Amino acid sequence: MYLRHLLSTAKRRPFGRLLVLAAVAILGLEPSAYAALQVRVDQGVTEPIPIAIPDFIASPEGRDIASVVRADLERSGLFRSVNPASFIEKVADINVPPRFGDWRTIQAQGLVTGQTTMQPDGRLRVDFRLWDIFGESQMIGLQYTTTPENWRRIAHLVSDSIYERITGEKGYFDTRIVFISESGPALNRRKRLAVMDQDGANPVFLTQGDYLVLTPRFNPTAQMIAYMSYIQERPRVYLFDLETGRQEVLGNFPNMTFSPRFSPDGKSVVMALETNGNSDIYLMDLATRTSKRLTNDPAIDTAPSFSPDGQQITFESNRGGSQQIYVMNADGTAVRRISFGQGRSGTPVWSPRGDLIAFTRIGSDFHVGVMRPDGSGERLLTSGWQDEGPTWAPNGRVLMFTRTLESRGASGGGSQIWSVDITGRNERRVLSPGDASDPAWSPLIQ
Amino acid sequence: MLKRSFIVSGTLHAVIIAAASFAWPHAFELSEEPSDIIPVELMTVADVTNVRPTVIEQPPEPPAPEALPPPEPPAPPPPSPEEVEIAPPEPEQKPEPPPEPPKQVVEAAKPPPKPPVPRQRPKPEPPQPQFSVDSVLALLDSRTPKPPAPPQAQVAETATKGLGAQNASTLDLRDALLSQIRDCWNVPVGAPTPEKLIVQVRVFLARDGSLAQPPLLEPQTRAAAASNPYMRTAAEAALRAVNVCEPYKLLPVDRYDSWREIVMTFDPSRMVGP
Numbered sequence: 001m002y003l004r005h006l007l008s009t010a011k012r013r014p015f016g017r018l019l020v021l022a023a024v025a026i027l028g029l030e031p032s033a034y035a036a037l038q039v040r041v042d043q044g045v046t047e048p049i050p051i052a053i054p055d056f057i058a059s060p061e062g063r064d065i066a067s068v069v070r071a072d073l074e075r076s077g078l079f080r081s082v083n084p085a086s087f088i089e090k091v092a093d094i095n096v097p098p099r100f101g102d103w104r105t106i107q108a109q110g111l112v113t114g115q116t117t118m119q120p121d122g123r124l125r126v127d128f129r130l131w132d133i134f135g136e137s138q139m140i141g142l143q144y145t146t147t148p149e150n151w152r153r154i155a156h157l158v159s160d161s162i163y164e165r166i167t168g169e170k171g172y173f174d175t176r177i178v179f180i181s182e183s184g185p186a187l188n189r190r191k192r193l194a195v196m197d198q199d200g201a202n203p204v205f206l207t208q209g210d211y212l213v214l215t216p217r218f219n220p221t222a223q224m225i226a227y228m229s230y231i232q233e234r235p236r237v238y239l240f241d242l243e244t245g246r247q248e249v250l251g252n253f254p255n256m257t258f259s260p261r262f263s264p265d266g267k268s269v270v271m272a273l274e275t276n277g278n279s280d281i282y283l284m285d286l287a288t289r290t291s292k293r294l295t296n297d298p299a300i301d302t303a304p305s306f307s308p309d310g311q312q313i314t315f316e317s318n319r320g321g322s323q324q325i326y327v328m329n330a331d332g333t334a335v336r337r338i339s340f341g342q343g344r345s346g347t348p349v350w351s352p353r354g355d356l357i358a359f360t361r362i363g364s365d366f367h368v369g370v371m372r373p374d375g376s377g378e379r380l381l382t383s384g385w386q387d388e389g390p391t392w393a394p395n396g397r398v399l400m401f402t403r404t405l406e407s408r409g410a411s412g413g414g415s416q417i418w419s420v421d422i423t424g425r426n427e428r429r430v431l432s433p434g435d436a437s438d439p440a441w442s443p444l445i446q
Numbered sequence: 447m448l449k450r451s452f453i454v455s456g457t458l459h460a461v462i463i464a465a466a467s468f469a470w471p472h473a474f475e476l477s478e479e480p481s482d483i484i485p486v487e488l489m490t491v492a493d494v495t496n497v498r499p500t501v502i503e504q505p506p507e508p509p510a511p512e513a514l515p516p517p518e519p520p521a522p523p524p525p526s527p528e529e530v531e532i533a534p535p536e537p538e539q540k541p542e543p544p545p546e547p548p549k550q551v552v553e554a555a556k557p558p559p560k561p562p563v564p565r566q567r568p569k570p571e572p573p574q575p576q577f578s579v580d581s582v583l584a585l586l587d588s589r590t591p592k593p594p595a596p597p598q599a600q601v602a603e604t605a606t607k608g609l610g611a612q613n614a615s616t617l618d619l620r621d622a623l624l625s626q627i628r629d630c631w632n633v634p635v636g637a638p639t640p641e642k643l644i645v646q647v648r649v650f651l652a653r654d655g656s657l658a659q660p661p662l663l664e665p666q667t668r669a670a671a672a673s674n675p676y677m678r679t680a681a682e683a684a685l686r687a688v689n690v691c692e693p694y695k696l697l698p699v700d701r702y703d704s705w706r707e708i709v710m711t712f713d714p715s716r717m718v719g720p
Contacts, residue, residue, distance in 0.1 A: 036648065036707040036709045037616055037619060037620070037623075037704060037705050037708045037709070038708075038709050038711070039620050039623050039627075039709070039711070040710075041624060041628065041712045041713065042713045042714075042715070042716045043624070043628040043631075044628055044630075044632060044633040044712075044717060045628070045629060045630075045631065045632060045633065046632065049686075109690065132682075134686060134690065135660075135685070135689075166679070166682075167634075167636070168634075168675035168676045168678055168679030168680075169676075169679075353638055396638075397636050421636065422636060423635050
């Protein structure tokens with residue numbers, strides 16, 4: 001009615017039309033008849049992304065590289081390799097966009113095309129492209145050149161690139177695992193220090209098994225390993241240089257040193273030192289070989305691990321009456337307990353991403369779990385007769401751990417390396433030569 | 447007379463006392479009768495079924511269906527080798543990544559995968575050569591009267607006000623969409639703080655449920671995805687979900703105007719652990 005009155009007024013007084021126009025514009029605002037429908041999607045699935053990876057064009061190496069990339073991505077649990085037998089388009093030239101419709105038909109969401117070329121100088125050139133099938137666009141295109149025998153590492157680099165582009169996180173395929181290889185009868189186990197690629201390829205033994213070896217750990221450049229060995233019946237921490245094959249005892253302590261781990265900058269090693277039945281945590285500077293005591297408690301303090309920023313250290317201690325996980329500043333101050341779940345907790349390892357601490361939970365069964373550095377958000381990821389000793393992939397997304405199987409009479413038993421995603425999904429065995437335990441994941445190889 | 451009154455009064459008192467003495471004990475017996483227990487379960491269902499009647503004002507003029515030709519975006523140029531090849535050959539050297547090709551995944555408009563059904567838009571008002579108060583008055587008179595609100599009913603302010611606002615006209619549409627999209631959305635659960643990776647995608651549907659044009663990230667999501675790789679991953683996962691789920695069935699064609707444009711908010715917080 002008010003509007004009608006306004007318009008009548010305007011009819012009588014033409015000079016007021018401008019004002020009326022403005023009023024009509026304001027009052028006449030209607031809600032849009034086509035306002036977008038709002039939908040909140042809070043349920044989904046966690047299924048692998050289907051990705052098609054045809055053999056790279058034109059060489060046996062191309063077939064092998066595609067095969068390793070397929071295996072890498074599948075093992076991550078985040079991808080599913082579409083069966084090559086279902087491919088409609090045969091990729092003949094990676095410089096031409098694929099027929100996206102053909103790949104949509106077979107449900108692929110990503111496509112990797114690649115080719116290998118032997119250079120005049122005898123080196124192998126590998127080009128590949130990752131395509132978004134629904135977006136109909138190229139997501140990445142890269143080229144690598146290397147010696148032909150190094151093709152496997154190129155395949156891992158291709159996998160890392162694809163993984164990073166699609167998940168937003170660094171990959172972890174161009175990495176290695178140092179572990180303890182076990183062989184022989186139960187009463188006379190031969191334990192050797194060994195390294196292999198993260199997919200179990202290229203295993204190499206670093207020691208001959210004359211001495212017991214335990215708890216190997218990589219330094220940040222993956223060129224040096226700290227571990228504990230019982231050489232001459234004296235359990236002490238040693239350093240092994242992968243370039244030179246040289247090993248040396250770390251520090252000249254009269255008593256047992258064990259459970260070493262490098263600081264994030266690689267310049268020092270934090271470890272446990274035992275004195276008269278009590279162990280405390282020490283920090284040793286690798287350049288000056290001077291050590292500093294960080295804990296001073298009559299309880300057993302061991303298994304230290306730095307936060308990725310080097311500001312804090314998590315460790316295990318029984319100072320509260322049972323084996324539990326603690327966090328302190330890197331100078332040993334401000335010690336606080338963070339594990340309060342049922343049972344005992346040990347072997348804490350800080351994620352390279354900084355957001356979680358992985359640990360072993362010891363109760364009626366053994367579990368590998370994760371919690372936030374303040375102790376909240378505890379989640380047990382695995383359960384087994386003896387699951388223990390987690391180690392992080394360099395992207396902080398996957399864990400490896402030792403799974404010891406229960407011995408049933410003469411058969412069974414033995415230990416294996418397994419991996420699990422931090423969501424608790426995708427539990428898989430990592431292939432290794434013989435029994436294997438105590439894995440430590442390398443950083444990305446530089 | 448007085449004596450008679452005494453007799454009547456005494457008789458009545460005696461009757462009342464007798465009746466009371468009989469009924470009083472039975473009153474307790476009656477109250478002790480067992481009653482059936484009716485179990486009542488209290489449920490919070492407002493989030494799901496908070497249906498309120500919606501009063502939708504009729505537009506001043508019913509939109510005349512008009513077929514608009516689909517937009518003709520330029521075809522994505524095939525990336526030339528020069529754009530992506532880099533990394534000068536260096537033995538056993540980790541190659542440098544090439545210059546990023548245009549991020550067409552999330553931003554570029556591309557031809558729809560199928561011939562889109564012509565979108566319908568409200569017919570634009572023909573330009574008025576001169577302002578005429580009479581015509582405006584005539585227009586007002588021709589308006590359909592506003593339907594009265596149901597008595598004593600709480601009326602939703604608009605048909606689509608913000609997230610979670612439910613009303614009778616769209617609840618079933620949401621259910622239909624959710625039942626389909628939840629199977630297509632691969633949730634990025636492995637990121638450091640997945641509960642914060644909330645992505646909004648604007649979806650344009652044709653009448654047959656196919657995508658009328660590629661889905662678009664809402665501006666806030668697009669900005670976050672440009673600076674945060676986890677957000678970019680989450681955004682791409684949401685776009686993939688919208689694409690993979692096409693065509694959208696179960697949507698009533700006679701209410702096409704209600705679902706021709708949809709803003710989907712992908713919220714992974716319920717899908718991740720503590």
